Amino acid sequence: MSDIQSQTDVYFIRREIVPASPPPMRVHGPIPWMRANLFGNIGDTILTLVGLTVALLVLIPLVQWAFIHATWDAPNREACAANTVGACWAFVKANFGQFMYGRYPDPERWRVNLFFVLMAAGIVPMAIPSVPFKGFNLLYIFVIFPVVSGFLLLGGLFGLTPVETAVWGGLFLTLVVSYVGMALSLPFGILLALGRRSAMPAVRMVCVFLIEVCRGVPLITVLFMAGILLPLFFPTGVSFDKLARALFGVSLFASCYMAEVIRGGLQAVPKGQYEGAKALGLGYWAMMRLIVLPQAIKIVIPGIVNTFIGLFKDTSLVYIISIFELLSTVRNSFTDPTWATSTTAASGLVFAAAVFWIFCFGMSQYSQFTERRLSTGHKR
Amino acid sequence: MAVTDAGRFSPPREHWYNNPKARSIAIQIVLVVLVVGLVAWLTNNTTTNLRERGIASGFAFLGQRAGFDMTTFMSTTSESTYGFMLLAGLVDTIIVSFFAIIIATILGLIVGIARLSTNWLVRTIATVYVELLRNIPPLLVILFWYLAVIAALPAMKDAFQLGDFSLSNRGIFMPRPILGDNFQYTFFAFLISLVIAFGVRRWAFARQMATGKTFPAFRTGLAIVVVLTLAAFLVTGDPLTFEIPAKTRFNISGGWTLPPEFVSLMLALGVYTASFIAEIVRSGIMAVSHGQTEAARAIGLKGSLVLRLVVLPQALRVIIPPLASEYLNITKNSSLGLAIGFADLVAVGNNVLNPTGQSIEVVAIWMLFYLGLSIIISFAMNVFNARIALTER
Numbered sequence: 001m002s003d004i005q006s007q008t009d010v011y012f013i014r015r016e017i018v019p020a021s022p023p024p025m026r027v028h029g030p031i032p033w034m035r036a037n038l039f040g041n042i043g044d045t046i047l048t049l050v051g052l053t054v055a056l057l058v059l060i061p062l063v064q065w066a067f068i069h070a071t072w073d074a075p076n077r078e079a080c081a082a083n084t085v086g087a088c089w090a091f092v093k094a095n096f097g098q099f100m101y102g103r104y105p106d107p108e109r110w111r112v113n114l115f116f117v118l119m120a121a122g123i124v125p126m127a128i129p130s131v132p133f134k135g136f137n138l139l140y141i142f143v144i145f146p147v148v149s150g151f152l153l154l155g156g157l158f159g160l161t162p163v164e165t166a167v168w169g170g171l172f173l174t175l176v177v178s179y180v181g182m183a184l185s186l187p188f189g190i191l192l193a194l195g196r197r198s199a200m201p202a203v204r205m206v207c208v209f210l211i212e213v214c215r216g217v218p219l220i221t222v223l224f225m226a227g228i229l230l231p232l233f234f235p236t237g238v239s240f241d242k243l244a245r246a247l248f249g250v251s252l253f254a255s256c257y258m259a260e261v262i263r264g265g266l267q268a269v270p271k272g273q274y275e276g277a278k279a280l281g282l283g284y285w286a287m288m289r290l291i292v293l294p295q296a297i298k299i300v301i302p303g304i305v306n307t308f309i310g311l312f313k314d315t316s317l318v319y320i321i322s323i324f325e326l327l328s329t330v331r332n333s334f335t336d337p338t339w340a341t342s343t344t345a346a347s348g349l350v351f352a353a354a355v356f357w358i359f360c361f362g363m364s365q366y367s368q369f370t371e372r373r374l375s376t377g378h379k380r
Numbered sequence: 381m382a383v384t385d386a387g388r389f390s391p392p393r394e395h396w397y398n399n400p401k402a403r404s405i406a407i408q409i410v411l412v413v414l415v416v417g418l419v420a421w422l423t424n425n426t427t428t429n430l431r432e433r434g435i436a437s438g439f440a441f442l443g444q445r446a447g448f449d450m451t452t453f454m455s456t457t458s459e460s461t462y463g464f465m466l467l468a469g470l471v472d473t474i475i476v477s478f479f480a481i482i483i484a485t486i487l488g489l490i491v492g493i494a495r496l497s498t499n500w501l502v503r504t505i506a507t508v509y510v511e512l513l514r515n516i517p518p519l520l521v522i523l524f525w526y527l528a529v530i531a532a533l534p535a536m537k538d539a540f541q542l543g544d545f546s547l548s549n550r551g552i553f554m555p556r557p558i559l560g561d562n563f564q565y566t567f568f569a570f571l572i573s574l575v576i577a578f579g580v581r582r583w584a585f586a587r588q589m590a591t592g593k594t595f596p597a598f599r600t601g602l603a604i605v606v607v608l609t610l611a612a613f614l615v616t617g618d619p620l621t622f623e624i625p626a627k628t629r630f631n632i633s634g635g636w637t638l639p640p641e642f643v644s645l646m647l648a649l650g651v652y653t654a655s656f657i658a659e660i661v662r663s664g665i666m667a668v669s670h671g672q673t674e675a676a677r678a679i680g681l682k683g684s685l686v687l688r689l690v691v692l693p694q695a696l697r698v699i700i701p702p703l704a705s706e707y708l709n710i711t712k713n714s715s716l717g718l719a720i721g722f723a724d725l726v727a728v729g730n731n732v733l734n735p736t737g738q739s740i741e742v743v744a745i746w747m748l749f750y751l752g753l754s755i756i757i758s759f760a761m762n763v764f765n766a767r768i769a770l771t772e773r
Contacts, residue, residue: 037498037499037500037501038499038500038501040498040499044498044499047497047499047501047502048499048501048502051499051501051502051505052501054505055501055505199404200404200407200408201408202408202411202412203407203408203411206411206415212751212754213747213751215754216747216750216751216753216754216755217712217746217747217750217751218712218713218715218716218726218750220715220716220718220726221715221726221743221746221747221750224726224730224739224743224746225743228733228739228743229739229740229743231429232425232426232429232430232739232740233422233425233426234422234425235425235428236428236429236432309515313515313516313517313518314517315517316517316519316520317519317716319719320718327517327519327520327523331523334527342532345527345528345531346524346527346528346532349520349523349524349527349528350524350528352520353516353520353524356515356516356517356520357512357515357516360514360515360516361511361515364511364514364515
């Protein structure tokens with residue numbers, strides 16, 4: 001001990017204060033943010049410059065095309081034909097009614113508008129978690145609304161003029177097809193999923209066969225089947241409405257995808273829940289309805305919404321059996337001689353893309369919102 | 381009371397329909413009868429309908445002359461049989477899917493990694509790309525490429541030229557390689573050098589395992605392949621010539637032509653699916669816990685090795701299965717080429733079933749192809765999963 005002390009006898013005491021270090025660099029505000037996120041080092045700076053170039057190369061011509069040079073108002077194609085560097089929004093404006101309602105007769109279009117309102121009245125309160133009466137809401141979505149709008153749109157009763165489905169079209173028809181697809185795919189998907197997990201081999205085999213065949217082939221072939229083969233499968237004289245055939249094909253296809261999503265949820269419910277339900281003396285259907293399915297569906301809500309998004313996008317394929325939903329209505333109007341110019345196609349397609357995008361993006365944001373809302377309890 | 385009653389008490393009589401076993405058998409019998417009955421009824425209806433319409437069922441029509449022609453990669457003429465036309469459609473489906481898969485994978489990988497970048501701008505561009513493309517129907521993307529992009533390209537006479545390649549609204553024209561007499565030697569040399577390169581890699585790995593000494597196996601292998609192949613090519617006297625597309629008055633003859641339908645379908649499927657692949661790549665990389673990267677750094681691996689030896693192998697386990705199903709989706713979505721007149725299996729089938737009325741047979745061929753493909757892919761996925769699954773104690 002003393003040895004150490006003797007060694008450290010020579011020591012140094014600092015007599016003046018150390019000069020203050022410079023203040024830390026600002027960590028808030030735009031410049032530090034840019035330093036951290038855009039120009040961190042040489043590589044980062046190069047990436048930023050490349051990104052900026054790409055963004056400008058895409059954005060500037062796009063803005064010029066869509067806004068600055070666009071033709072907004074014109075009675076016919078002449079202004080658009082003269083303007084080859086800008087979009088022809090006048091074309092979209094002139095055909096807007098057709099894009100929304102198809103060839104649904106003009107004086108009857110209020111019925112379609114009412115349908116839109118009724119649809120929103122069912123979906124909006126369902127989507128907001130804090131709105132009460134979810135049970136009635138479900139009844140409305142699955143029973144009341146479809147029946148009421150069926151009468152409303154088809155007409156023929158209560159003094160409404162009959163409107164045949166052949167003149168339905170546009171966004172309206174897209175919504176009809178996807179709504180029916182969604183509303184049918186959920187219950188049938190649940191049934192198929194339960195069947196696939198059933199202990200009865202015959203039930204399981206039938207469900208597996210149906211699910212795998214539908215999921216293995218493109219929707220186009222399923223629609224071809226619904227469009228061409230369905231009339232062959234039934235006795236002569238039985239004929240189906242074209243729209244009904246399309247709805248059959250789309251719903252069948254969507255149900256099979258839904259079944260796989262729901263099955264994922266069923267598998268994620270712990271076995272103890274099944275055993276607990278059985279121990280309480282619940283039968284199969286009571287166990288599924290009260291214990292398993294509520295948990296399973298909650299787990300796979302994002303997957304369900306993703307299937308809905310896929311279904312909504314897939315409705316664009318029903319043109320195969322000459323059903324004119326939004327995309328094919330837009331496409332058909334390209335050949336209209338009043339508006340055929342070199343920019344017509346691009347303008348129409350951009351419009352259709354925007355409509356599809358708003359619906360799908362809305363759904364995907366909602367799915368993320370639900371995911372966040374439901375996952376709060378399990379975050380680490 | 382209870383005691384005296386006990387003698388008269390008998391358990392409730394069990395009805396057969398309350399017995400789970402009997403019930404399950406009964407349900408299954410009913411189901412099987414229903415399904416068989418339905419199938420029989422449908423078959424009966426179908427045969428009656430077909431007889432009434434005078435359509436002979438069976439695949440004999442495949443040998444008949446088709447009488448129509450479509451632009452395909454195989455040289456079909458209107459004299460070709462239905463069977464050959466369908467085969468050409470099948471080949472087209474495979475070719476367009478193959479190239480779309482390559483584009484989608486490369487683009488998806490870049491965008492997926494860009495979404496995880498620390499650079500705000502790069503991240504935002506990648507996010508916009510993904511959110512934009514994912515929420516639009518693939519058919520619309522295809523139509524957009526076909527009607528708005530390719531159709532808006534300059535006409536043939538002032539096409540974009542890059543050497544002997546040209547890009548116009550008639551598609552892409554490029555030189556066609558013509559293999560000379562001795563080209564097979566170059567090919568053999570390539571194969572042999574490939575074998576040697578793999579041998580070097582094995583040897584280097586074995587040596588590293590035994591002694592810990594590393595060897596730049598990849599670079600050496602690449603050098604061997606390039607040098608040997610090139611040497612064989614030059615020694616046999618440069619046996620490769622190109623047929624350059626020549627402008628005639630209205631068209632271009634010779635060379636290879638990629639029609640606009642093919643180009644737009646390939647690009648559309650590529651950029652559309654890339655947005656899904658980007659998400660798969662992103663989630664795969666994020667699934668590798670940060671501790672893995674930290675541990676790899678702690679044992680002294682440098683950046684590229686951390687990625688190659690630690691992160692990627694674990695990320696791939698998460699990435700590959702959904703990636704395979706995206707590849708399958710590309711193949712299925714290539715049937716949308718029907719909308720722009722690309723002669724894939726479905727489009728050709730559509731042309732076949734209209735004149736012949738053999739709709740059942742054509743739909744059966746479609747289903748056979750697509751189902752066969754999904755079964756093959758899911759089988760390959762099971763094998764792959766079994767190989768890379770976590771080995772737990």
